[in-house]
Amino acid sequence: MAENRERGHILIIDDEDSIRDGCRQALEKSGYFVLVTGEGQEGIRLAREDHPDIAYVDLKMPGISGMDIIDVLSREIPDIVLIVITGYASIVSAVESMKKGAYDYLPKPFTPDQLRAVTQRALGHRNLIIEARKLKDEKEQMERNFITFVSHEMRSPLVTIQQYIESLKIICDDSLSEEAMGIIERCEKRIQNLEDLIEHWLDLSRIENGTLIQKKEPVNLDALIAWSLDEMMPLCQRRGLRLESHIKTEIPPVAGDEESLKRVFINIIGNATKYTPAGGTISIQAEADELYVSVSISDTGSGIPHEKLPFIFEPFYRGRGKEDRYRGSGLGLTFCKKIMDAHEGSIEARSEQGKGSTFMLRFVR
Amino acid sequence: MTAKKKILVIDDDRDFLMATKLILEKGGYEVFLAEDGKSGVEMVKSVAPDLTITDMMMETWGEGFTVVSKIRSMDAGKEMPLIVLSAVDLQGPYQSYEPSEEFPKVDMVLHKPVKAQDLLRYAEQLLR
Numbered sequence: 001m002a003e004n005r006e007r008g009h010i011l012i013i014d015d016e017d018s019i020r021d022g023c024r025q026a027l028e029k030s031g032y033f034v035l036v037t038g039e040g041q042e043g044i045r046l047a048r049e050d051h052p053d054i055a056y057v058d059l060k061m062p063g064i065s066g067m068d069i070i071d072v073l074s075r076e077i078p079d080i081v082l083i084v085i086t087g088y089a090s091i092v093s094a095v096e097s098m099k100k101g102a103y104d105y106l107p108k109p110f111t112p113d114q115l116r117a118v119t120q121r122a123l124g125h126r127n128l129i130i131e132a133r134k135l136k137d138e139k140e141q142m143e144r145n146f147i148t149f150v151s152h153e154m155r156s157p158l159v160t161i162q163q164y165i166e167s168l169k170i171i172c173d174d175s176l177s178e179e180a181m182g183i184i185e186r187c188e189k190r191i192q193n194l195e196d197l198i199e200h201w202l203d204l205s206r207i208e209n210g211t212l213i214q215k216k217e218p219v220n221l222d223a224l225i226a227w228s229l230d231e232m233m234p235l236c237q238r239r240g241l242r243l244e245s246h247i248k249t250e251i252p253p254v255a256g257d258e259e260s261l262k263r264v265f266i267n268i269i270g271n272a273t274k275y276t277p278a279g280g281t282i283s284i285q286a287e288a289d290e291l292y293v294s295v296s297i298s299d300t301g302s303g304i305p306h307e308k309l310p311f312i313f314e315p316f317y318r319g320r321g322k323e324d325r326y327r328g329s330g331l332g333l334t335f336c337k338k339i340m341d342a343h344e345g346s347i348e349a350r351s352e353q354g355k356g357s358t359f360m361l362r363f364v365r
Numbered sequence: 366m367t368a369k370k371k372i373l374v375i376d377d378d379r380d381f382l383m384a385t386k387l388i389l390e391k392g393g394y395e396v397f398l399a400e401d402g403k404s405g406v407e408m409v410k411s412v413a414p415d416l417t418i419t420d421m422m423m424e425t426w427g428e429g430f431t432v433v434s435k436i437r438s439m440d441a442g443k444e445m446p447l448i449v450l451s452a453v454d455l456q457g458p459y460q461s462y463e464p465s466e467e468f469p470k471v472d473m474v475l476h477k478p479v480k481a482q483d484l485l486r487y488a489e490q491l492l493r
Contacts, residue, residue, distance in 0.1 A: 152422060152452070159452050160380045162478035167387035170481040 008123050009050060012036040013043035013069060014058035014085055019108070023056065026112035027119065040064035047077050054122050056106065058085045059093055067097055074101030079129055081122040140209065147205050154198050158191055165191075193329070200331035203263075204315075207338045213260055216343070218253035221261075221295060221363075225284050228265040232273070240278030243269070248287040254363040256343050264336045264347075268297045268359045271332065275357070276301030293365055298358040304351040312349060313337040369395040370492050373414035375405035375432060376450075381477075385418070385450075385484070392485040402432040409442045415492055417442070421451035437469040446491035452477040 010032050012023045020036040027034045035050060037043045040063050047055055055073055059066035070082050084105040086094040094105040103125060106118050165188060169176070176184070206212035225245050236243040272282045280300040287294055304312060311317045316330035340347040344364055351357040372394045376382050379400060386396045397412050399405035402419075409417060417436065421429030429449065436442035449471050472491055475484070 155452050156378060156381075159477045160378055160384060163381055163384035163388075166478060166481040167384045167391075170388055170391050 007031045007033065008054065008119070009033045009035070009052040010119065011043065011047055011050065011052040011055040013040060013055065013061070013066075014038065015061045016058070019058070019085065022112070023115060026115050029112075030116055030119075032119070040066070040069050043069060044072055047073050047080070051077055052080060053126055054081045054083060054119060056083050056085050057097075057102075059090055059097060060087070067093070067100065070097050070100050070102050079126055081126045083118060083122055143205075143209050144211065147202060147209070147211075151198070151202055155195065158195055158198075162188070162191055197329040197331065200329040200335055203335050204331060204338060207335075207342060213257040213339070213342045216255040216257055219256040219258045219261060220251070220253050221286055221293060222247050222251045224258065224261060224265065225286060225295070227262065228269060228284070231266060232269045235270075235273055236282065239273055239276075241273060241276055242281040243283075244281065245284040245286070248285060251286050251288050251293055252365060254293050254343075254345075254365070256363070257339075260339045261343075264339050264361070265297075267332045267336050271328075272297060272299035272301060272357070274328070275299065275303075280356075288365065291365060293363045295361045295363075296358050297361075298356060300356040303353040303355055304349065304357050305353055306351075309349055309351060313347070369393060370416070371395045371397060371412060371414040372488065373397045373399065373405065373408055373412055373417045374419075375399045375402060375417065376420040377401055378420075381420075388481045388484055389488065391481075392488065394488070402428045402435075405432055406435045406439075409436050409439060409445070413441050414445065416446045416448070416488060418448045418450050421449055433471060434469045446473075447471045448473045448475055448487065448491070450475045450477055450479060 007030075010027055012020055012034065014020050014023070014036075015038045017038070020038060024034045024036050035046050035052065037046060038061075040061055043055070043057070044064075046052075055077075057066045057069050057073075066084065070084070073080055074082055081104075082097075082102040084094045084097045084102045085108060086105055087108050091105075091107070094102075094107075098105065103122055104118055106115065165184060169184065172180075203212060225247070229243060229245055233243055269282060269284075276282060276299045282297065282299045285296050285298070308317075313333050313336075315334045318330055337347050340361060346360075346362045348360045348362075349357060350360070372389050374382055374385050374389070374396065376385070376398075377400055382398045382400065386398060389396045397408055397414060399408050405417075405419065408414070419429060419432050419436075429451070433447065433449070436445070436447065451474070473487060475487065
């Protein structure tokens with residue numbers, strides 16, 4: 001019996017003896033492995049046990065209805081192809097059952113040839129589905145490998161250049177002129193930019209293929225804000241900026257991926273430091289209502305021109321000039337938006353030129 | 366005068382090896398280089414270094430692990446200080462790899478590129 005597996009396993013669920021026998025004979029003659037039953041529950045049990053390739057289901061039976069069987073099998077048995085056997089009077093319900101997941105229907109009475117033709121087509125359909133899924137899995141696997149590959153291949157040369165620069169500095173010790181040191185520093189900065197770009201690009205790819213945010217756990221945003229403050233304080237102090245937080249209400253935890261959310265905060269605060277002149281303030285506020293937890297990060301910087309606001313989350317869009325201070329990967333805000341999307345949250349920017357910008361993150365409670 | 370301490374560096378990137386060698390030599394060490402895991406493991410035996418620094422992602426993702434376990438299973442390598450130096454953030458949250466119990470103990474995991482002063486400081490620490 002088992003040797004017929006490659007030829008196809010077929011389950012017939014029909015309460016008419018003559019149909020069951022006829023189908024079995026016709027299909028076994030063509031080399032298929034056939035299971036038959038006249039009872040719906042038994043049919044479901046057999047399907048769970050045998051995982052047939054095709055099941056023929058009579059719509060009108062005593063006990064559990066054919067429609068319900070279709071429903072259960074299409075959900076439970078992977079890749080099963082369901083075909084409805086139906087009298088002419090019930091064509092309408094046959095159509096209905098196809099909406100529920102049946103692939104085809106076979107009106108009674110039918111000849112053995114018709115049965116075999118429908119069976120063959122159904123098997124062809126099943127093979128296509130399986131083939132398509134295999135290709136899709138393969139493609140996803142390749143994409144994942146591609147990311148690892150690119151990460152390694154693009155970063156290796158940069159890492160080596162950086163290591164050479166390190167060795168150059170230590171070999172030359174104090175003998176390098178100020179001018180030469182300046183050049184080395186500029187090289188380092190540009191390499192760092194390129195590394196950031198690769199890192200951000202990888203992050204975006206990881207979000208797209210779902211490897212970045214795999215599990216969501218309760219995240220305490222107030223703790224996360226405190227962490228971001230600690231993390232960004234040295235930079236703010238260097239740039240002469242005040243960094244503060246105001247938590248207005250008790251903040252309930254939100255479901256999220258803490259590491260990526262941390263990076264959203266660091267990104268936005270980092271941006272604010274670039275566009276806020278010394279003496280300015282960056283402040284983080286958080287509040288919660290019955291539906292949402294909202295965090296806003298405001299600065300007293302130069303603001304974003306009104307006409308540019310709609311584009312700032314686009315990849316590689318740059319609001320500002322090419323000055324060093326503003327240089328970034330061009331992917332930071334795109335990353336933030338994707339992360340927020342993946343959290344079913346939102347990110348918005350408001351800005352008034354000359355007065356500052358506010359980025360609002362909103363999470364569903 | 367005491368003999369120079371010996372450091373073996375294993376990495377499949379020749380330029381990276383050169384850069385690391387320049388730094389370590391500046392620190393007064395005698396530096397040996399191996400461009401693949403196999404010759405690295407052999408050199409642990411033939412050179413008997415005082416410290417070994419190895420890359421993780423050579424040829425295949427797993428080769429670094431193999432190198433570490435081979436070294437640890439050798440007499441010359443059982444107690445020797447061992448630094449893993451990798452561009453992959455092994456301790457980061459985004460890597461599928463997590464050190465498991467059967468992963469042989471290393472003394473330090475460093476991230477590439479490593480600052481010259483840091484590398485020399487850590488080497489000195491482990492060789493004390």
